[in-house]
Amino acid sequence: MDLMQLRAMAKINLGLDVVRKREDGYHEVRMIMQTIRMFDRVTVYRIPEPEIRISSNLHFLPVNENNIAYKAARMMLESQPVRGGVSISLQKRIPVAAGMAGGSADAAAVLYAMNRIFYMGYTLEELMDFGLRLGADVPYCLMRGTALAEGIGEELTRLPACPPCYVVIAKPAISVSTRFVYENLRLDETTRHPDIYGLADAICRQDLYGMLPYMGNVLESVTIPAYPIIGEIKERFMENGALISLMSGSGPTVFALFDNYEMALRAKEALLEWGQVPLVYVTDLYRVREETPVNYW
Known part of the structure; x- marks a missing residue:
């Protein structure tokens, strides 16, 4: 080979x-x-x-x-x-x-x-x-x-494969420094921490809707004040039927989950018509199942 x-x-x-x-x-x-x-x-x-x-x-x-x-x-x-x-x-x-x-x-x-x-x-x-x-x-x-x-x-x-759903990805025309995000992150008694173990438990129960209350990204506390477009994209997604919308990693990409493919497509079109986000994609989750080899490429 x-x-x-x-x-x-x-x-x-x-x-x-x-x-x-x-x-x-x-x-x-x-x-x-x-x-x-x-x-x-x-x-x-x-x-x-x-x-x-x-x-x-x-x-x-x-x-x-x-x-x-x-x-x-x-x-x-x-x-x-x-x-x-x-x-x-x-x-x-x-x-x-x-x-x-x-x-x-x-x-x-x-x-x-x-x-x-x-x-x-x-x-x-x-x-x-x-x-x-x-x-x-x-x-x-x-x-x-x-x-x-x-x-x-x-x-x-x-973890078990996440419950199936559709994902819309939106990448604004900005760059966010991971170093900037972590250097400006403040962890104190007012910080709202997502319940990651609760989220993992909902995934294990195969409960897509049960996942939603536990999802979150603590890094948004830095990026949204510094780059308001990230918060605006999240709002646009929610206005167009998303189950939830979050920033991925340290940003600036924002994703939204949908339980309906047609609604996901409409959300994509709505964001493109808005004109503030040049890159928008509709996709779904890659679900590793027991019958699928871990090293499948």
């Missing part, structure tokens, strides 16, 4: 809480991660030259050691004595810097592909350990599906 084409899938956070700031400067989180059917197409093939080549359909994306996919490839090549190198093509569809783990998903795909192409023999758990050295979201992007994430995001517990 000298070539693999993979779907590097995006994620949303059905719930995101920050428990505390640790002494090492990292924030301890508690969140529910969910894969959605939006993906980058990652092609990895073996080349005889001992080098790493990256190309992308986005001209502004770095194609050198500043790209996390490049770092993933280098890590794998350095982990075992192998002959040759790799050429990686990234066809980006996941919005960049959007709180949807697009870069982490690409890195996860590279780790998975190189393990197969070079017959390295690593288990999924070992690949997840490699991924953690690249970023806190990479191990989850290898696992995929529905998961409770704790610690800095690396302590993962697989």
Whole structure:
């Protein structure tokens, strides 16, 4: 096997809480991660030259050691004595810097592909350990599906597949710095924390409507005052029949859940007609079932 084409899938956070700031400067989180059917197409093939080549359909994306996919490839090549190198093509569809783990998903795909192409023999758990050295979201992007994430995001517990529903994704034309969000997050007695364990319990009961009271994103307390467009998008979604609308990760992407496909389509059209959000997509959840291999790509 000298070539693999993979779907590097995006994620949303059905719930995101920050428990505390640790002494090492990292924030301890508690969140529910969910894969959605939006993906980058990652092609990895073996080349005889001992080098790493990256190309992308986005001209502004770095194609050198500043790209996390490049770092993933280098890590794998350095982990075992192998002959040759790799050429990686990234066809980006996941919005960049959007709180949807697009870069982490690409890195996860590279780790998975190189393990197969070079017959390295690593288990999924070992690949997840490699991924953690690249970023806190990479191990989850290898696992995929529905998961409770704790610690800095690396302590993962697989949950049953989330109840089916439709997801509308809206990405405003702004950028939000994750560092800015966490540096300005204030955790005190007035902070409203979403009940992540309650959300996990509702997912285990397969109760879509029972999930709603427990969902939330504590980081919105920073981003909405700083970037009011995020709050406005949430309001537009709710006015158009969403069950709930939240920011994903540290933003700026906002998603909404719907139990009706036609209503989801109407909400998409309403946001596009509003003219303040250039990127709006309708998709659904990627549900890992028992009969589906965890490493299905």
